[in-house]
Amino acid sequence: MPEQYLQRCLQLAALGQTSVEPNPNVGSVIVHEGRIIGEGYHTQIGAPHAEVEAVRSVEDKSLLKNSTIYVSLEPCSHFGKTPPCADLIIRHQIPHVVIGCLDPNPKVAGNGVNRLREAGVQVDIVEDPFPFKWFLRKFFVNQILKRPYISLKWAETPEGYIAAKSPEGRPQPVAITGKESKAFTHSLRAFHQAILIGRTTAEVDNPQLTTRNFPGKHPLRIVFDKKAQLNKELHLFQDGHDTLLISNEAGEHTETLRYMKPAKWKLSALLTQLYKEEKVGSILVEGGARVLNDFIDQGLYDEIYQFIGNAYIPSGIYGPLLPDDSPLDFQQDIGKDQLFYGRSKKLEELLRKN
Numbered sequence: 001m002p003e004q005y006l007q008r009c010l011q012l013a014a015l016g017q018t019s020v021e022p023n024p025n026v027g028s029v030i031v032h033e034g035r036i037i038g039e040g041y042h043t044q045i046g047a048p049h050a051e052v053e054a055v056r057s058v059e060d061k062s063l064l065k066n067s068t069i070y071v072s073l074e075p076c077s078h079f080g081k082t083p084p085c086a087d088l089i090i091r092h093q094i095p096h097v098v099i100g101c102l103d104p105n106p107k108v109a110g111n112g113v114n115r116l117r118e119a120g121v122q123v124d125i126v127e128d129p130f131p132f133k134w135f136l137r138k139f140f141v142n143q144i145l146k147r148p149y150i151s152l153k154w155a156e157t158p159e160g161y162i163a164a165k166s167p168e169g170r171p172q173p174v175a176i177t178g179k180e181s182k183a184f185t186h187s188l189r190a191f192h193q194a195i196l197i198g199r200t201t202a203e204v205d206n207p208q209l210t211t212r213n214f215p216g217k218h219p220l221r222i223v224f225d226k227k228a229q230l231n232k233e234l235h236l237f238q239d240g241h242d243t244l245l246i247s248n249e250a251g252e253h254t255e256t257l258r259y260m261k262p263a264k265w266k267l268s269a270l271l272t273q274l275y276k277e278e279k280v281g282s283i284l285v286e287g288g289a290r291v292l293n294d295f296i297d298q299g300l301y302d303e304i305y306q307f308i309g310n311a312y313i314p315s316g317i318y319g320p321l322l323p324d325d326s327p328l329d330f331q332q333d334i335g336k337d338q339l340f341y342g343r344s345k346k347l348e349e350l351l352r353k354n
Contacts, residue, residue: 009072012041019044021193022281024139028054032067051085068096074103077112086112090119100132104143133351138282147271149282155307161316173205177309180335183213190216192284198291199225208235292320302347306340
């Protein structure tokens with residue numbers, strides 16, 4: 001059945017995790033007379049694409065002339081870091097291609113399908129491409145909106161506090177959620193290419209922002225620090241993992257620390273700069289409240305993860321406020337905590353429209 005082969009494409013594509021960002025995660029399966037004879041996926045930036053890996057894995061290449069290749073995303077038709085996959089399919093005389101969805105990249109955007117059909121290849125696109133677009137939602141946001149995919153995450157008490165407050169009104173760190181929620185948060189970090197926080201959160205919490213409780217690559221840590229005033233003894237600068245400071249006072253780059261001087265201090269412009277100059281395809285924004293509210297107020301988010309823990313704080317800093325048209329429409333228990341999830345209506349509209 002074509003559906004099971006396309007689902008296998010998505011399983012393979014997921015193996016690439018964030019190592020290909022901001023390029024898309026793609027999987028491919030080659031079937032001959034009802035039997036899978038080749039599989040492949042895009043492993044990292046600059047590496048061969050899924051179709052190339054799938055063809056390479058076929059032991060008897062003579063079978064390709066009577067096979068169908070399934071691919072979760074339209075085969076590329078342009079020269080990038082690798083040659084066009086459409087040309088590969090034509091060269092091996094694979095007669096039938098089944099595609100999950102078209103590529104939103106303007107350099108492809110139907111050109112791959114056209115090139116294949118002009119060469120006499122039968123090309124079928126699934127009736128409902130939305131599941132494949134949803135799987136590639138980060139890539140679609142990158143290509144169409146020219147910014148990273150943004151997920152917002154925070155934890156708050158039942159009273160709505162995101163942090164404790166000192167007698168002087170300064171935020172103070174406090175454990176709000178349990179170990180299960182912490183492990184889930186680390187899985188979210190593994191799904192994103194970068195994590196972003198403000199200077200106050202870095203200063204007060206001294207976080208590590210790694211995936212140490214979940215198998216996966218440590219994300220790039222991004223910190224807003226206009227005057228580069230953060231203490232260089234913080235974990236962010238001492239643990240050997242990558243950190244990017246967005247600052248007017250750009251310092252000397254090291255192996256794990258670099259600076260980005262903003263063209264302008266406007267959130268939408270900063271995100272565009274991060275995408276175009278730093279090649280950041282997705283960001284998990286973890287706080288604090290002011291930073292999260294800025295993203296919400298400007299409508300610059302795609303998904304929201306709100307944790308409600310059982311911690312009691314007599315006086316604290318309130319968490320971000322959601323607009324009325326951004327409901328958290330899914331809830332699940334994680335240990336003793338509750339997780340509320342929602343996605344931007346604009347995200348679903350973008351995926352269905354393009």
